[in-house]
Amino acid sequence: MALLVWIRRHLVVLAGLLALGFLILPNLVVLVFSFNKPKGRFNYAWQEFSTHAWQDPCGVADLCGSLALSLQIALWATVGATALGTMIAFALVRYRFRARGAINSLIFLPMAMPEVVMAASLLTLFLNMGAQLGFWTILIAHIMFCLSFVVTAVKARVMSMDPRLEEAARDLYAGPVQTFVRVTLPIAAPGIAAGGLLAFALSFDDFIITNFNAGSTVTFPMFVWGSAQRGTPVQINVIGTAMFAVAVICVLAGMLIGNRRKKQAA
């Protein structure tokens, strides 16, 4: 009876933890199966413990090449989308101009469109123009769909900025450039960083748009997709786990630094 009461009281917590388990479970499977030594071509059933894939993560043809290409594209897409998106966000928050509504819709629509529609229509454009599918078409596509997310992230931050800080800077005889570099940019930086990180993650992990517009170029997600047909090497799990570990360490380090700064400021 007491147990039933306890369960009733904590039902939300239990259901929430169940959902959390559902979210985490595949990552654990990826981790465990990076130590597998599968019998056939596919790494879906557990056979025996082995560290061979960890010792030779690039041991599969094209795997690390595709990873490097994905990182390169994600980096440039981040730079491009963050620069263009930040400019749009500032214009939207700081200025009044004509065609605001139309511009807002143009920024909102890519986020409200199934990826396959954007992917297919962009491919028709490239085919009509006779463009060579590859690195550049992937990069163009990635900047396009990351842009809206950057605008949203930066806009939220710029909107919550206190305009009096900039007025104060101007009162203290700072020129427009100086005000922007010394006051505006540092305050907007967290929003820009968040937008940039989002763009990097979206670009690095994008499959559908890349699948349509890559031609025969193989990014990391394309490699994984192909391997699901040909046979999944254990190295995929190694790279997945390593990426996960690096990202978690970065996040934890960021939190620690943030906490320390807060303490110093206090």
Added chain:
Amino acid sequence: MTTLTEAPPAAPEPTATKARSRRKLTPYWLLLPGILWLLVFFALPMVYQASTSVQTGSLEAGYKVTWHFATYWNAIAEYWPQFLTSILYAGLATLFCLLLGYPLAYLIAFRAGRWRGLVLILVIAPFFTSFLIRTLAWKTILADGGPVVGVLNSLHILDVTSWLGMTEGDRVLATPLAVVCGLTYNFLPFMVLPLYTSLERIDPRLHEAAGDLYAKPATTFRRVTFPLSMPGVVSGTLLTFIPASGDYVNAQLLGSTSEKMIGNVIQSQFLTVLDYPTAAALSFILMAAILLMVTFYIRKSGTEDLV
């Protein structure tokens, strides 16, 4: 998808007219490169796609616009089952995401205490591993004769799902249930995060006030918490349903040939069959259907100011 407010009035303008006219142009210069990018690589492709869908011809002889609208009727006549499948699977996945995601968002917002940061990181953390690798992991989890299938079988859940036509016999993999499970898994964070944002804004004193007014916890939830979390519910369901309805990854990796969604058809028409007019027509119909449903849904739920 935050509320858009009008920009605050621009700062006092410099007196010199030259400076003023330059300042007037500033927003356009800021907008130009990004908006141009979106116009050329997002809006223009839509026009090209519309034009391709009414063209006839062949790969060798080239295509010409002939206003051949029959492509649309043929596409609908041939692929309506896949459209229905997509809407059904995406709808189910959205429902499951809401049922799973709401308690999780509630847990983070009100019950997690000092664990809040950690749980939030755990919700986002899966993103750090490529979603294709994680989707493939479901092949292992749902494998025939594996522990998950065993438990579902002994609880007679598989009997119910196979009666509903979602599974077949003792299998989960390569059935509709596996595809819906994969979709639910892949888009769950997109449900949890907006829900969390809107729940977190609720003043906890409102709960206390409801309790003081003799509302039972269930009533408090139904009359206070849930209505206040509506913006999160709406944006969460949109962020789940829209990408899920166009997805073809889960159906391809976790389903069999009979679980094809419309995304699979568009992908194979475009990349394998190379029937561009049909593919463009299908993609156009999907876009129109989604925009219609989203507009109707936003009107209906009375949250127009969300977008």
